[in-house]
Amino acid sequence: MDRGAEAERLFKEGYNCSAAVVLAFRDLIEFRLGTGEEQLKKLAIGFGGGLSRQRLTCGAVSGMTMVLSALLSDGADKGKIYSVVQKACAEFKAETGSLICGELLKGPSAFDTSPCPEKRTAEYYKKRPCAELCRLAADIAQKFTEQ
Secondary structure, three states, rough: OHHHHHHHHHHHHOOHHHHHHHHHOOHHHHHHHHHHHHHHHHHHHHHHHHHOOOEEEEEHHHHHHHHHHHHOOOOHHHHHHHHHHHHHHHHHHHHHHEHHHHHHHHHHHHHHOOOOOOOOOOHHHHHOHHHHHHHHHOOOOOHHOOO
16 A cells, blocks of 8 residues: 555545544554554644644654554654654655744745644645645655565
C-alpha cells in the first residue's frame, strides 16, 4: 500500500494533517495495538495545524511520530524510538526546510491561530502544502517501518 498517497487522500477528504498520516497506517496500528479507526482519529485530532492550530510542530510530523511509536516501540525503548524519530524528522526537514507548521505554511494562513479551522475549499487546497506534507510524512514513516 502507498501510505503517502493514502495520507494525501485522507487530508483531501477533510481529515487534519495528523489524523491523515496516522489513519494511513490504521490497519497496521490496529493489528499491533488493537486500536480502531475511531480511537486513532480521537488520538490524532488535537495535533492538527501544528498542535491545535498554534502553528507549532507540523501535524503531519506529529502523526509520523505517532505511527513510528505505535509500530516500532515496545513502550520502554525511549532511546531507540527517539533515534528513529530524530532520523525521520531530519529527513522531513531536509526535504521541506522546517518541522514548524507556521514556517511551512506560506502567506496569511501561517499566522492564523484561531481554534476554528478553515472550510475545505478549492482555494484552501491551493494555498496550502499540507496534502503534500502528509504524503511526505507518511512516505518517511513507511520507509522506517519497512526496514
